[in-house]
Amino acid sequence: YLIQNLDWLQDLLLEYSDDDYFIFDCPGQIELYSHLPVMKHLCTALQEWGFSICGIDSLFISDPAKFISGILCSLSAMVQLELPHVNVLTKCDLVDEHELEKYLDPSSGYLLETLSSATTDKWQPLSRAVCNINDYSMVAFVPMNIQDEESIxxxxxxxxxxxxxxxDIEPKVSQIHPSIVAETMGAMQ
Structure with a gap:
């Protein structure tokens, strides 16, 4: 619908000030981001209208396999959309803090060990290769607890x-009394 009505969307967005943020809560269907041009087309239109775009991929962690899947989905969206990207772990208020720490900076060893116990020998080489993606730090996650203002x-x-x-904002220069400028200039000579 949005792609077919971009004029309507542009008119609506331009009613707001330059300092406003817009959040587009898009469907969780990964194909919209990974290999269909729909989201890329929307992002291109927004950029042409002068908006700065940032993709945010949210996922909920519950086990290493889902976490690895989230990493791969995030990489796919980053490559397809070609935008600055922030990966947000949402619903962190529902996750034990110790469990959360395991996923904010996970070691490949931990992920591989946990995946190895859940997969057959046939899939071990693939699990190892996928866990190595995490070592390149291409995908990092920012935790968000909707209950915590600092988190937001x-x-x-x-x-x-x-x-x-x-x-692109110029620093504000306050008015300086001429006598202070004269004193400073005299001291520098």
């Missing part, structure tokens, strides 16, 4: 960093 601010900080928000 951290996600926004990562988004600002990804889209270089504020890079």
């Amino acid at each position: 601010e951290m996600v926004l900080h990562h988004i600002d960093h990804a889209i270089n928000y504020g890079e």
Whole structure:
């Protein structure tokens, strides 16, 4: 629907100020991001209208196999959409903090050990290769607990960093009294 009505979307978005954030909560169907052009077309239109775009992939962790699947889905979306990307682990308020720490900076050894116990020997080489993707640090995750304002601010900080928000803003120079300028110039000579 959005792709067929881009004029309507543009008119709606341009009613807001330049400092507003828009969040598009898109369907979780990975094919929309991984190999169909729908999301790429939407992102291209938004960029042409002057918007800075940041893809956010959210996933809920419950075991290493799903985590590895999330890494692969994130990589696929990053490659297809060609956008600054922030991977957000949502619903962190529902996960034990110790369990969460295992996935924020997981070792390949931990992931492989856990996957090995759940798969047959036939799949071990594939599990090893997939776990090695994690070693390249191409995908990192930012935890978000909707109940914690600091957590949300951290996600926004990562988004600002990804889209270089504020890079084009000139620093504000306050008025300096002429006598201070004269004193400083005299001291420098």
